[in-house]
Amino acid sequence: MSLHRVTVVALLVAAFSAFAQNTTVDGIAKYREALQDGNPAELWEARGEGLWKEPRGPNKVSLERCDLGLGPGVVRGAYAQLPKYFADADRVMDLETRVVWCMVKLQGISEADAKKNPFGNGNDKKSNIEALVAYITSESRGVKMNVSLAHAKELEMYKVGEKMFYFRGGPHDFGCVTCHGADNQRIRLQDLPNLTKLEGAQKAYTTWPAYRVSQGELRTFQWRLNDCFRQQRFPELEFGSDASIALTMFLAKNANGAAFDAPAIKR
Numbered sequence: 001m002s003l004h005r006v007t008v009v010a011l012l013v014a015a016f017s018a019f020a021q022n023t024t025v026d027g028i029a030k031y032r033e034a035l036q037d038g039n040p041a042e043l044w045e046a047r048g049e050g051l052w053k054e055p056r057g058p059n060k061v062s063l064e065r066c067d068l069g070l071g072p073g074v075v076r077g078a079y080a081q082l083p084k085y086f087a088d089a090d091r092v093m094d095l096e097t098r099v100v101w102c103m104v105k106l107q108g109i110s111e112a113d114a115k116k117n118p119f120g121n122g123n124d125k126k127s128n129i130e131a132l133v134a135y136i137t138s139e140s141r142g143v144k145m146n147v148s149l150a151h152a153k154e155l156e157m158y159k160v161g162e163k164m165f166y167f168r169g170g171p172h173d174f175g176c177v178t179c180h181g182a183d184n185q186r187i188r189l190q191d192l193p194n195l196t197k198l199e200g201a202q203k204a205y206t207t208w209p210a211y212r213v214s215q216g217e218l219r220t221f222q223w224r225l226n227d228c229f230r231q232q233r234f235p236e237l238e239f240g241s242d243a244s245i246a247l248t249m250f251l252a253k254n255a256n257g258a259a260f261d262a263p264a265i266k267r
Contacts, residue, residue, distance in 0.1 A: 041134055041211040041263035044218040048135025051128055057107030066102035068095070068136065079140040080260050083249045085151040092157045094248045096222050097240045099132050118239045119223050122216070133209055133220045140260045145206065147253040154249065157242075161250025164243065165195070174232040176247075195251065202258035205251050210264040218263060221248060 052063045052075075068078035069086070083094040089101055096118070103114040120127035149155045168175035176195070179185065185192040193200035208221045225244055229237040237244050 039211055039263065039265045041138075041209070041218050041265065044131045044134035044211070045138045045263065046135075048131035048133065051132055052135055057103065057109040059106065059108035061106055063099070063102055063106060063132075065106055066099070068098060075136055075139040077140055077143045079137045080143040080145050081147060083154075083157065083245055083252060084148060085153050092151075092153050092242075092245055092249065094222070094245045094252075095133055095136060096129055096220060097245060099129065099136070100240060115239055119219070119226070120217050130209070130218050130220055130223075134218050134263050137209055137260070137262055141262070142259050144257055144259050145202070145252065145255045147249070147256055149253060157246045157249040158253055160242075161246035161248070164247050165250055170233045172233055174234075176228065176232075178232075179228075195254070198254070198257075201251065201254035205255035206258050206260045207262050207264040207266075209262055210266045212266055214267055 055062050065072045067073075067086075067088075068075065069081050069084050070076075070078050079095055082098070083092050085092050086098065086101075091097075093101065100111065100114045103109045104111050115129075117125055117127045118129045120130050149158050165176040168178065179192045183194050183197075185194075193204040195201045195204060205221075208224055209218055211218045222239060222244055225247055226237045226239070229235070
């Protein structure tokens with residue numbers, strides 16, 4: 001085969017590959033757009049609102065006095081500023097950690113019971129945490145992310161989260177950056193946003209939590225991190241741990257400036 005013909009064939013193969021890639025990406029985008037109509041996450045939001053307002057626990061009080069960072073009971077826009085440092089707990093907290101803290105301090109629920117079933121699995125194992133997260137995050141739709149690093153402990157959490165993101169280890173030498181450190185990567189039908197770039201970080205973070213069609217469940221951001229650790233074959237990420245909050249802080253801060261748009265819906 002002549003050099004000219006080899007060059008032509010190579011160009012045709014490259015063009016076909018690019019066409020196939022674009023066609024697949026467009027098809028997935030249309031599929032997701034179709035899913036947005038009638039998001040079942042609304043069911044979790046409604047149950048979460050009920051749990052927020054219902055007197056519960058030994059103290060028989062609601063969570064309506066819980067301070068999520070904008071004052072007791074203020075829910076609108078609160079998630080867009082989390083994680084953040086809370087002086088009353090002397091700790092940087094994400095949403096799930098703060099909700100658990102309020103359940104313990106206000107309602108008198110034990111920490112073990114508050115953390116029980118953080119991730120649901122059908123009607124036999126509903127998660128109150130997921131429902132509360134769905135409601136609270138829904139109250140930040142359209143609000144621009146504005147996570148602060150003004151406090152020393154916030155900055156420390158961000159730096160730890162950054163190191164975690166780039167750390168590689170485990171049996172496969174994986175890290176967050178393995179899947180989310182380059183453009184145009186995909187696993188099967190799942191495109192992998194490049195979280196090292198502003199656009200990718202904003203799009204990824206602002207669409208969690210999300211209803212997963214394949215699982216029939218609403219999944220929180222803590223679940224997303226936990227599942228990523230599982231896929232990397234790392235030890236399980238402890239729910240509400242400083243490690244989970246640090247990684248969340250890194251990703252949330254990098255999404256600053258984007259309008260929050262969740263709970264969303266994913267495949």
